[in-house]
Amino acid sequence: MATAVFDPSVASPRKTRRQRSHNPPAPPPRPWVGALATTVAVIALVWVVVLGISSETSKELGLPGGVTTFIGSMTGLVGMYLALVQVVIVARIPALERILGQDGMLRWHRWLGPWPISLLAAHAVFITIGYAQASRTGFWHEIGKLVDSYPDLLAATVGLGLMVAIGIASIRAIRNRMRRETWWVLHLYMYLALALSFAHVIVLGPSFVGHPVVRIVWSVIWAATAGTVLLYRVALPVARSTRYGLRVVEVKREAPGVTSVICSGHRLERLAVSGGQFFAWRFLTKGLWWQAHPYSISALPQPPYLRLTVKAIGDHSSAVSKLRRGTRVAIEGPYGAVTVNARRHEKVVLFAGGIGITSLRSLLEDLPRQSQPIVIMRASSEDQLVLRDEVAELVRHRRGVVHELVGPRKSLGSARTMLQRLVPDLLQRDLYVCGPPGMIEDVIDAAAQLGVEKSAIHYEVYSW
Ligand SMILES: Cc1cc2nc3c(=O)[nH]c(=O)nc-3n(C[C@H](O)[C@H](O)[C@H](O)COP(=O)(O)OP(=O)(O)OC[C@H]3O[C@@H](n4cnc5c(N)ncnc54)[C@H](O)[C@@H]3O)c2cc1C
Structure with a gap:
């Protein structure tokens, strides 16, 4: 060309x-944003629980199916709330993104992931059992009756089915067998699933029926979340x-x-x-x-x-x-949060596996001269030491040193040995790691064993 x-x-x-x-x-991350977001999330969770509890009377709880229906309502409310939190986490709100970075966001998303789906599945089961107990019918008969009598429930059932399918597809063993694109398209259906479930909550939920203000507040929160996703995932990138x-x-x-x-x-x-x-x-x-x-x-x-x-x-x-x-x-x-803003110490060590050097190469440009970087470039063969001349030049001007480690993984020794041998003052440095997931795990484990504080380890996994 x-x-x-x-x-x-x-x-x-x-x-x-x-x-x-x-x-x-x-812009640098603002730690108070993380604290504020956590506080708001916890307060909102408490509000949701109080909302659920306050909508029940002891008389209703004493009726046949009362306790089961109550458990169903609570699991539904909390499940919907956690689903909303999940959406906010992946909305890529810049202030949160700067704190969490890609890996933090995925970690939270995966950690929380099973909860909303399990709670919403439990909600469907408990509500059906509760209603069946109240009307003294069977579980399957009650399912037919509920879906037949309430149009919003049919939509919500389809929504729940979608959520469960997405949850199953996200199990690591299954996800690893799928193409990333298939998994991603399937994930988009989560937005549809939530939209389908929304109406039945405010039309049938005991916390909402006869409580117009609560209905409005809940609807505004959901609309604001949808707006945030559209703003940051669609409008801003297009603009x-x-x-x-x-x-x-x-x-x-x-x-x-x-x-x-x-x-x-x-x-x-x-x-x-x-x-x-x-x-x-x-x-x-x-x-x-x-x-x-x-x-x-x-x-x-x-x-x-x-x-x-x-x-x-x-x-x-x-x-x-x-x-x-x-x-x-x-x-x-x-x-991404693996930037110079994450640095705790003046000096750094950068550990790149193969193509992982790309982000560390640009990071090097941002490092001040006193950072004296030690750069460890690992590659399977000499010709895979990508951008090596540029890296060498940048490191030289920061009075640092580059170590090129070439060969099969086993022949290079453990990450612990490498760090001990090549970075004598490891504890006085920030460690940046970039590359494939296996290598990153090895390096992080080794660094932790050698006493490097968690806050001084920054990594970007080139995978999903
Ligand atoms: C934050 C980040 C920065 C990256 N930077 C670089 C870079 O500078 N240079 C580079 O060569 N590669 C980089 N990668 C990896 C790159 O995204 C994948 O190699 C690429 O998306 C593979 O797509 P594919 O269709 O060619 O291969 P596929 O066969 O579709 O995927 C191969 C593997 O790549 C990973 N992958 C695929 N799609 C994605 C995705 N959308 N998000 C995350 N991982 C995916 C998965 O682990 C998958 O198993 C980066 C990845 C991440 C997460």
């Missing part, structure tokens, strides 16, 4: 790239992509199977992004436009240019090397 437009030799002897560039860094108008200007082979894509855009000097962050990239070309994949920036922007570097491992990443000049590019982000 065309001649090079992007100058990778960004390390100035006197100034860091950030000092030479007008690109603003991503940003339109504003920057990125197009592919160069596709460059870096190593066997590894390609850098350089995009050019307008007003890119206004894009607030930090080294170590990533975007979800959507290449608007036949066959690719419908999927957005996360790739880190492999260098800070050099307005009007932005670069990503991709290793071909599947259909999307392989198609990247065949992109044509002029292809439009939509972006969602920047995301």
Whole structure:
């Protein structure tokens, strides 16, 4: 393709790239946002529980099926609330995203995930049993009766069915056998499932019937959540992509199977992004436009240019090397908290597995000269030490050192031995790790065993 437009030799002897560039860094995380979000979430949970309890009288509880129906109402209310929290977590609200990062967000989402679905399934079972006990009929007869008599319940039942299907598909053993895109499309149905379930809650729920104010408050909270998702997951990315108008200007082979894509855009000097962050990239070309994949920036922007570097491992990443000049590019982000803002110590060690070097390469540009980085680049073969010259140059100007470890994983020794051997002052440094999940687990475990504090370990897993 065309001649090079992007100058990778960004390390100035006197100034860091950030000092030479007008690109603003991503805003730092505000710890109080996390505390506030947690407090609001806990208060809202208490409100939901109080709402459920206060809607029952002791007389109602004493009736046949009273206690079972009450358990059904409570599990339903709390389940719906936790589903809402799940939606907020993945809404990519910038202030939260800066605190959680990609991995924190996924960790919370996965940790919480089973709860709303299990509680809502329990809700359906308990309510049906409770109603059956009250009307002295059987469970199956009551299901037919409920779905038949209440149209909103039929929609909610379809919604619950969808949620359970998504929950099952998210079990790791099943998820690992699915294509990421299939899993993602299936996940989108969660929004439909929640929308289908919404009406029956306010039309039939004992906490809502005869309580118009509670109905309004609940509806406003749900509408605000839907608005937040639309704003941050749809409107903002569309607006940003339109504003920057990125197009592919160069596709460059870096190593066997590894390609850098350089995009050019307008007003890119206004894009607030930090080294170590990533975007979800959507290449608007036949066959690719419908999927957005996360790739880190492999260098800070050099307005009007932005670069990503991709290793071909599947259909999307392989198609990247065949992109044509002029292809439009939509972006969602920047995301990620593995930036210079996470640093606790002056000095750092960066540990990259294979293509994991991309985000650490851009992070290096943001590091001050006194950071004296120790960079450990691990690769299966010499030609997979991607961007090694750029990394070496950046490290040299920060008076750091690069260790290149090449060969099969077993021959390189354990992560613990590597850290002990190569980073004598490990406890005085922040550790940044990037790459495949297995390697990251090994390095984090080793660092923890060697006494590195959790708050000094920052990582980005190149997987889902
Ligand atoms: C935060 C982050 C930053 C990344 N940065 C880079 C980078 O700079 N350069 C690079 O080459 N790769 C990067 N990756 C990995 C890259 O996203 C995947 O290699 C790519 O999406 C694979 O898609 P595929 O269709 O080619 O392969 P597939 O066959 O679809 O997937 C292969 C594997 O890639 C992972 N993967 C696929 N789709 C996604 C997705 N949407 N989100 C997360 N993981 C996925 C899964 O582990 C999957 O098993 C990054 C991943 C993450 C999460």
